[in-house]
């Protein structure tokens with residue numbers, strides 16, 4: 001559905017998607033951007049472009065810490081420059097400065113449970129943190145990060161049993177409800 005009216009332009013991206021690997025940030029973000037006729041920006045792709053390597057190769061060649069520093073710069077640039085939809089890398093919220101920068105933005109947390117996350121990305125080879133033991137890694141990662149995603153989110157949407165298009169519908173509806181600027185802590189929550 002191309003051409004749906006985008007929400008009034010806020011002072012920043014129209015939406016910032018956060019969530020664990022497999023939450024659907026890239027999939028849902030791309031669809032929403034298409035519908036609204038706005039640009040889509042993915043900070044993983046920005047880091048890859050800056051360093052000229054895949055995320056997986058950056059982890060191997062330079063290590064996670066180096067990737068996280070580049071990611072923090074990419075998020076700050078996207079929040080400052082981009083007026084469409086921004087999807088953050090799954091671990092971007094680990095950085096306290098990044099979490100502070102997200103305050104006041106229209107941040108949507110796409111929730112995903114362990115089983116769905118494993119089903120969606122467990123066997124993907126391009127996610128370096130999941131290469132060994134994806135179920136245990138995803139379970140630990142979801143547990144540790146859940147409070148961080150919730151902390152920065154103005155909208156929380158449970159993606160379990162929902163197709164990407166339905167999730168995109170819910171994101172659009174929730175953003176329409178949001179006051180400007182949004183209250184940062186889960187002011188709209190859409191459970192199963």
Ligand SMILES: Nc1ncnc2c1ncn2[C@@H]1O[C@H](COP(=O)(O)OP(=O)(O)OP(=O)(O)O)[C@@H](O)[C@H]1O
Pocket residue numbers: 019020021022023024025026027028044087089090120121127159162163164167
């Ligand atoms: N709501 C959904 N229901 C079923 N499958 C989904 C859903 N959302 C995404 N997927 C599928 O899960 C896979 C991962 O989705 P996607 O790449 O959008 O996740 P992501 O949140 O961007 O992950 P990452 O943090 O690793 O970048 C894709 O194959 C996608 O088609």
Ligand SMILES: O=C(O)C1=C[C@@H](O)[C@@H](O)[C@H](O)C1
Pocket residue numbers: 020021044055088089090091092126127128129
């Ligand atoms: O959850 C994470 O820590 C990651 C998610 C991906 O988006 C990439 O940013 C990278 O694979 C790390």
Ligand SMILES: [Mg+2]
Pocket residue numbers: 025026027042044087
């Ligand atoms: Mg993604």
